[in-house]
Amino acid sequence: MMDEYGIVPGKERQINWYPGHMAKSKRLLQEQISRTDAVIELCDARIPLASRNPDLDAMLSGKPRLLVLNKADLADPEETRRWLAFFRKQGQKCLSYNGIRGNIRVILDKIDELTREKVEALAKRGVRKTVRIMIVGIPNVGKSTFINRISGSVMARTGDRPGVTRSNQWVKINPYLELLDTPGLLWPKIENQSDAKCLALIGTINDQVIDQQAMAIELLMRFKTVRPEAIETRFHIRNMDADNEELLTEACRGRGWIVARGEVDTDRGASVILDEFRAGKLGAVSLQRAPEEAEA
Ligand SMILES: Nc1nc2c(ncn2[C@@H]2O[C@H](COP(=O)(O)OP(=O)(O)O)[C@@H](O)[C@H]2O)c(=O)[nH]1
Ligand SMILES: [Mg+2]
Structure with a gap:
């Protein structure tokens, strides 16, 4: 079963990105x-x-x-x-x-x-x-x-x-x-989900068809590996040992994205985190590394 965007519900959401x-x-x-x-x-x-x-x-x-x-x-x-x-x-x-x-x-x-x-x-x-x-x-x-x-x-x-x-x-x-x-051109068949995630992170794919929270978590985890201090300071994260949903929660708490009764507003948080990354507020960061042989 697919929804109107062609997304198959399930653990690993496939990104459908080839609009009509x-x-x-x-x-x-x-x-x-x-x-x-x-x-x-x-x-x-x-x-x-x-x-x-x-x-x-x-x-x-x-x-x-x-x-x-x-x-x-x-x-x-x-x-x-x-x-x-x-x-x-x-x-x-x-x-x-x-x-x-x-x-x-x-x-x-x-x-x-x-x-x-x-x-x-x-x-x-x-x-x-x-x-x-x-x-x-x-x-x-x-x-x-x-x-x-x-x-x-x-x-x-x-x-x-x-x-x-x-x-x-x-x-x-x-x-x-x-x-x-020319109008931007995508290609019908996605070869790997890692490329799709990269494209979603930089905002190529309309945010309506991606899971923003999953993308924000993906982004935070990548930063945790390559540039931890950038997210630690920007989102006032106190526990950098946190992973995945917990890391998103940490970022929301740090920046005060809270709804009623102290619960974190992960929807809002995810959206702002992605926006700030795309606007370069987390610094100049590459999401894809050049193949090693290029160094020689
Ligand atoms: N930081 C940065 N932003 C850019 C650059 N080029 C374009 N943008 C921004 O990227 C967005 C999309 O640009 P646009 O020219 O409409 O993209 P198009 O869909 O390929 O025509 C706009 O908000 C631009 O201001 C760049 O070299 N650096
Ligand atoms: Mg254009």
């Missing part, structure tokens, strides 16, 4: 790809692999591509360096970026690099080419913000909830450069 409009988004993207010279793929620097759509390779039919580890301000810089080394070793062009404050020149130079061959070939025939770049990535990764940053205006709509951008729109940066904002 995704199939349409995929079609729109495929329609536009032939008019595109290169692709900039945004992933989330906190979970670089878990936030990359495995279907993209097949859909982008070999277009030149740049991978941007976006929201780098929210990730551990050391871990981000390791991720960049990992992707470069695989021959992928990549850089880390802050879509809100990042240096625009860096991106424009990369776009030149990606499209130089085509542009120069046409220039020889006396044609000044208009370069078209498609911006792709999962919902909420910062695609519209990125385009706004490059264009210096607020033409692409942004939002702090997934699913704000629903249809394709080309944004003119200058007479010879256009960027295409």
Whole structure:
């Protein structure tokens, strides 16, 4: 039995994350790809692999591509360096970026690099080419913000909830450069629940379809391992030996999220804990570690 979100009730809740409009988004993207010279793929620097759509390779039919580890301000810089080394070793062009404050020149130079061959070939025939770049990535990764940053205006709509951008729109940066904002694209079949959890933690999946308390507990337990002092101070946790539900209870008590008769308000607590993490208030933390061989 499933509920309306396709969630199967049980011990291990499966996250259904492929809303109906995704199939349409995929079609729109495929329609536009032939008019595109290169692709900039945004992933989330906190979970670089878990936030990359495995279907993209097949859909982008070999277009030149740049991978941007976006929201780098929210990730551990050391871990981000390791991720960049990992992707470069695989021959992928990549850089880390802050879509809100990042240096625009860096991106424009990369776009030149990606499209130089085509542009120069046409220039020889006396044609000044208009370069078209498609911006792709999962919902909420910062695609519209990125385009706004490059264009210096607020033409692409942004939002702090997934699913704000629903249809394709080309944004003119200058007479010879256009960027295409695309709706966030997920993939139908989730390979592992750990990736799904990462995506839920950073807020890719609408909070209505996830179990917020389970996610808050997941987050607290991860922090307990990698950055215990961050949750200890932020939530005034007194007993850091506590685990799981108890740890959530500790955090709620510490911050005074209490309902009647001294009972902790774990609903409210879970929601605030997730919000504060997503807003970077627990510090710059990566949730996914680069594979070890990248260090060598
Ligand atoms: N901290 C941080 N927040 C960002 C960055 N880029 C985008 N955001 C925020 O992420 C949210 C989603 O951005 P949006 O551009 O709408 O994502 P889209 O769904 O991929 O188009 C917004 O609240 C942005 O302000 C970034 O580099 N760093
Ligand atoms: Mg958008």
